[in-house]
Amino acid sequence: MTSAEAANWYFKKAARIMDVGERIETLLATPLRTVSVQVSIELDNGEIRTFKGYRVQHDNARGPMKGGLRFHPDVNEDEVLGLASLMTWKTAVVNLPYGGAKGGIQCNPAELSVKELERLTRKFVDQIHDVIGPTRDIPGPDMNTNPQVMAWIMDQYSRYHGHSPAVVTGKPIDLYGSRGREVATARGLQFIAREILRDVGQQVQGTRFAIQGFGNVGSHAARLFHEDGGKIVAVSDVHGGVQNARGLDVPALFEHVKKNGTVRGFTGGTPCRNEDVLTADCDVLVPAAIGGVVDQRVAAEVRARIVLEGANGPCTPEADEIFEQRGVLVVPDILANAGGVTVSYFEWVQNMQHVTWEEERVTSELQRVMREAYEKVGQISRTRKLPLRTSAYVLAIGRVGKATVLRGI
Amino acid sequence: MSIPASLLKKLVQIPIFQGLTVPEAAEFFEVALEQVIEKGRTVFREGDEGDALYVILSGEALVTKKGVELAVLSTHAVLGEMCLVSPGDTRSATAVAKTELSMLKIPSRRVQKLIRGNNLATLKVVANLAQVMGQRLAAINDRLVAADSKKKPDARKEELADFAGILNRWSF
Structure with missing residues (x-):
């Protein structure tokens, strides 16, 4: 079972304990949008190579969608979808005003030069800039993507839409990144x-x-x-x-x-x-x-x-x-491990407000978010006699579900 | 009254009288009375005692229940036939003359007597009635199913409401 299948398995387990019904289960599990692109670039030696790229936007009931972008030879649509849904549940557990998304490019970054990675990143942004954005979908770092890649995404997106640091998180400290993001x-x-x-x-x-x-x-x-x-x-x-x-x-x-x-x-x-x-x-x-x-x-x-x-x-x-x-x-x-996306959220908040927080503020806000989430999950676990994982999924389904019902489908 | 053979031949084509020979029909309709009801007058009311069955010879009757129009019946249609199988029951609907109505009225008491005497013609009529009622039941079932499927768009709304209920019970 892949980790994506496992995520879906845990989701279903919790949904069945809550007895939400098959059609609500489908509504919550199905992604909002799946974007699949062919990213063609010229390598340093003049060869042309085409890579498969994906961005899956799973759910936006609670807010703009958030999730990493990974560069890996094993990237495929199923895996990206599973990870996108995992982000929906994760952002809900820690109560961030976000939905879930994930993206990836099927490539081996170890075989590509820095210039080639830059061209690949920028070309990918050219192809998906319409569906991402500070109030739509905000990528972040993931496997084999680092602050430099995030900086290229910000720059390329800003060429189309004007100065937009909040389109991506995990940026370098010197380019609208947040203190405390790395740890x-x-x-x-x-x-x-x-x-x-x-x-x-x-x-x-x-x-x-x-x-x-x-x-x-x-x-x-x-x-x-x-x-x-x-x-x-x-x-x-x-x-x-x-x-x-x-x-x-x-x-x-x-x-x-x-x-x-x-x-x-x-x-x-x-x-x-x-x-x-x-x-x-x-x-x-x-x-x-x-x-x-x-x-x-x-x-x-x-x-x-x-x-x-x-x-x-x-x-x-x-x-x-x-x-x-x-x-x-x-x-x-x-x-x-929701601390990562939580500080990504703080980075986005700072970018949206054009302010910079000291690391102490990032740390204390993170502590508050993590404690509240742990407390809530623990409460469900104790009162319902459920393991922590099932309780976390129950909490996530509850929060996403409430937003979905309130907004209407 | 004695009914002309030409009319008896038509009457035995009515579903609940099918299979009767003309002599059998003559025997059954022997006690029938011819009634003429003016336009707008009531034949019987919902809740009245069901004391007779009627066969329309000419004109139209409007059948309603609780003010809802159920049917408009015309020549050779049968009214009040339920009193054959459940004597003493009250009328389940109201019948009003939509035009001037000419009808044959067969008193229910007379029919019950024939049944008790194993009168073949009457037993045939009751058997036909059972068949007609079976067909009506099937039609009603079809309408129920159709009415239920028309409700489908509402069902989704309830599903979302049910989900909201589940979320409230889990109290987040």
Whole structure:
């Protein structure tokens, strides 16, 4: 099952518990618009190459649609649609005035030069500028797209529609980006970790964390948990992992990664495989790499009491069932990693108002949003006796549903 | 009254009298009375005791129920036939002469007596009546289905309202 199929599976599970009926289910699951384009560019060597590009706009009942743009060889329409719907539920869980969208270009960015990526990005904007915009659909960074790509999108869109920084988020700080955007997802995880640990009678101080993935989310999460007094007992990236039951020296680990580009070979612990991190002896497991890494086999061996989904869809629905039976608390992606889109929203708000917030304001507003969302999901979970994931979907369906009913179809 | 054979031959073509031989029809209609009702007069009212059945010989009758027009009946149509199978029941509709009406009236008491005496002609009439009622029931069912499908646009509205109800019960 792909992560897109898994998202739909969780949506259906919640919709059936709520008993919304087949036609309402279809209404909520079906995308508003799917744009498919052929993006042709001239490569540096003069060859012409054509790439497939997609933008799927899932739902706009709650506001302009929001979602990342990814560059990846595996991008396809189904996957983009599933991820677009995930954004609808995610923005609803954290109560942002947004709907959901997602886009992608089927390409291997490692094989393209910076100039070629720029041409590809600008050409894609040429083809979709009619359907995006600050009050329609606001792209943001995703797999293999960075602040520079966002800057090109802003520039190209502005050539058609006039100066429009709010058309895209995740921009560089020097070009209408927001302070705190880069650490936003990790900050969100930090706030959720504080809340859930308090709920189970613990605190971050002394809690043992295992983090799979040491990119934007995993590395910052390790640093923030460490700052709160947590012990990072295992980390890994695509090249390998390292573990230390007494806790890794996080600042030294960062120095190592800065020098070597990977956590592998860090001498402050014993080497381990990427998979070992998932089953490490710890209190909180944070899968923050890619989707589908925790399947039913892994789930049976997970030793953590709490799983924080830093990535989108790291646990398969089968694994989710096992966690439910075993009493392992899973904080779902649409809540746990919603810090990223929340600060994207703050960036958009600053752009729309032509103001700049200090990082403290971004952090405190983010904390408020994450706490409120966690509180609401927890409330549904306790009163309805449902797992956190189902509760989050119930909350999302409720919010999107209310907006849909009030606006009329 | 004695009814001319030419009229009896026409009467046995009416659905509820079909299958009667002319002598059988003569026997059945032996006690019939000819009645002429002026335009605008009432033949019977909804709620009256059903004491007779009528066959229209000429003219038109308007049948209504609670003020709603059900049918306009004309020559050789039968009125009040329900009293054959459920004697003593009240009239389920009102019949008014739309034009001057000439009708044959057969008292229900007389028909009940014939049934009790196993009169073949009367039993044939009752069997025909059962068939006619079956056809009417089928027609009513079709109209119910048609009326129900006309309501479809409303059903969607209710579905959205139902959804709103679900959302309220989950109280977000």
